[in-house]
Amino acid sequence: xxxxxxxxxxxxxxxxxxxxxxxxxxxxxxxxxxxxxxxxxxxxxxxxxxxxxxxxxxxxxxxxxxxxxxxxxxxxxxxxxxxxxxxxxxxxxxxxxxxxxxxxxxxxxxxxxxxxxxxxxxxxxxxxxxxxxxxxxxxxxxxxxxxxxxxxxxxxxxxxxxxxxxxxxxxxxxxxxxxxxxxxxxxxxxxxxxx
Numbered sequence: 782x783x784x785x786x787x788x789x790x791x792x793x794x795x796x797x798x799x800x801x802x803x804x805x806x807x808x809x810x811x812x813x814x815x816x817x818x819x820x821x822x823x824x825x826x827x828x829x830x831x832x833x834x835x836x837x838x839x840x841x842x843x844x845x846x847x848x849x850x851x852x853x854x855x856x857x858x859x860x861x862x863x864x865x866x867x868x869x870x871x872x873x874x875x876x877x878x879x880x881x882x883x884x885x886x887x888x889x890x891x892x893x894x895x896x897x898x899x900x901x902x903x904x905x906x907x908x909x910x911x912x913x914x915x916x917x918x919x920x921x922x923x924x925x926x927x928x929x930x931x932x933x934x935x936x937x938x939x940x941x942x943x944x945x946x947x948x949x950x951x952x953x954x955x956x957x958x959x960x961x962x963x964x965x966x967x968x969x970x971x972x973x974x975x976x
Contacts, residue, residue, distance in 0.1 A: 783832075783954050784862055785810065786825075786840040786853045788871040788894040790928075799914040800846055800927040803870040803894075806912065806943050806950070807839050813947050823859060825852035832954045849894040854901025864904035868953055870946070871895060872927065876913035879938025881946055883966055884909050885958045908958040910950060912942055 787807030788800075795801055810816075814830035816839060821827075826841045838860065842852035857867060871894055876882060886906045889895035899905055915935065917926035931939055949965040 782836045782838065782860060782862060783866050783868060784838045784840055784853075784856060784860065785868045785870065785950060785954075786842065786849070786856075786898070788846060788849050788869065788898075789841065790845050791841075791843040795928065797930045798928050799931060800872055802872045802912040802914065802939060802943070804841050805939075806870045806910065806946055807841055809943050809947050810837075810950060811839050823852055823855040824848075825856060827856070832951055835954050837954060846894040846897075848897055850897035850899070850901030853898050857902060864902050864907040867902065867907040868910065868950065869895065869898055869907065870910040870912065870950075872914045873911040874914055874916050874923070874926070876911065876915075878913050878915040878931065878935035879942045880913035880967060881942050881949070881965065882911040882913075883949060883953070883958060883962045884911070885962065908953055908961075910946055910953075912939065912946070914939070 785807060787803030789804035790800055811828050814832055816828035816830050819826040819828045824842060824844045826843060828839045830837050830839060840856060842849045844851045871892055885908055888905065889899055917923055949961050952961040952964060
């Protein structure tokens, strides 16, 4: 069994904000794999689906972003899952809007939702799926940036990224993070010596 947690903030007022791209991805996975219904468990909305032969729990913490671990940690314990069974999807300001990155493990990268998950899971060895939301403009604070909706251009790029990530997450579940990273992470372009 795997647990896929998309990070975000509960409530309609946050539904389309940049901080909620983790929820958006989990909602797309729920659609693609025909989740029957959501139930409330351990401070989260949880739906179960099958990806191939693997049972997968789709999770949207209802604790607000900075306390995401209060939902994820207890759910892992409840289902007797290890950190390696966890996949976390979240927004990332350090990459351009609509860019995706899959990593096998790592630190929080300054993301408060990930800090909370790491504090409760007590291990960094789990895959994470990062969706770029870009940096705030010069007249915007970080808080305003992450809690505001995407402009039209970025919204289209993020929708495209989420569409790409559905098969990427399916690949992580079926074949592992290494293969998904090779197949779905953007390739680095090598600069020529003249540049």
